[in-house]
Structures are given as structure tokens and as C-alpha cells.
Amino acid sequence: MGLVQFCRKKSPWLLHFDTGGCNGCSIEVVAALTPRHDIERFGMLVKGTPRHADILVVTGPVTKQCLPRLLRIYEQMPEPKMVAAVGSCPATNGAFDRCYGVVGPLDKHLPVGAYVPGCPPKPEAIIHGLIAALAKVK
Numbered sequence: 001m002g003l004v005q006f007c008r009k010k011s012p013w014l015l016h017f018d019t020g021g022c023n024g025c026s027i028e029v030v031a032a033l034t035p036r037h038d039i040e041r042f043g044m045l046v047k048g049t050p051r052h053a054d055i056l057v058v059t060g061p062v063t064k065q066c067l068p069r070l071l072r073i074y075e076q077m078p079e080p081k082m083v084a085a086v087g088s089c090p091a092t093n094g095a096f097d098r099c100y101g102v103v104g105p106l107d108k109h110l111p112v113g114a115y116v117p118g119c120p121p122k123p124e125a126i127i128h129g130l131i132a133a134l135a136k137v138k
């Protein structure tokens, strides 16, 4: 196994993409990054570019407006890559189900490797879901 691949498995970098939900899940993702929950102790780091990301963390319902951007971001991520659906919205459309602009759920468009249920899920659940996603990347 190459050194770069080994490091990516041990220390995945995350890209958070919010499709425009109520922001509840986004706030919980941010809480997971704070020193109180400290997601970095698992080697996870949030990056601002898909070209450096291993796990795409999606919050909010998939809408017509965000779908092309979401697909483009996914395409720009290097292999192996993983998608994590955080909250009910990306998994089932949640509270936005049957809204005119909603074209989800997320797994209709991208291969989702981990689901974190909740509306919103707690930071502990988000960390648990991302660790499960990491196991699949391995």
C-alpha cells in the first residue's frame, strides 16, 4: 500500500456541502468540529476543496438548483471517495419531501456510503457515522 493511500485511510479529509436545508444539521456538523466533540482526534479534517476531500458530507435536501453543483463536486473528488448523508433530509427528503424543488433523496444521484439519521443528528452520531464511512473507504 502506498504511503499516500495509507495516510488517506488514517486521516480522511471532509468536505461539507449544505444543499440548503434549515441549517440545523450544518450547525451540528460545526459542533462536531469544535474542541468539545473534537472530530480531529480521529484524524478528520475539514477542507475547502473537493480535490483534497475523501468524504463528502451532505446536509439538507437535494434540490434542482444544487444538484449540478453537488455532482460536479463529487466528480472532482479523488478515488477512493465516500458520501455521507447527514440528517433526514438527504436520506429521505425529510421535512422538505414533495416540495416542488426537491429532487432527492441523495442516493438517487450519488452512492451514499453512510447515513446518519436524525433531524438534526447529534454531533456524537455524526462522528459515529463518519467513522463507519471511513471503515468502508478502507
Ligand code: SF4
Residues within 6 Å of the ligand: 021, 022, 023, 024, 025, 026, 059, 060, 061, 086, 087, 088, 089, 090, 094, 095, 118, 119, 120, 121
Ligand atoms: S434533517 Fe432536519 S435539521 Fe437537518 S437540515 Fe433537514 S430539517 Fe434541518
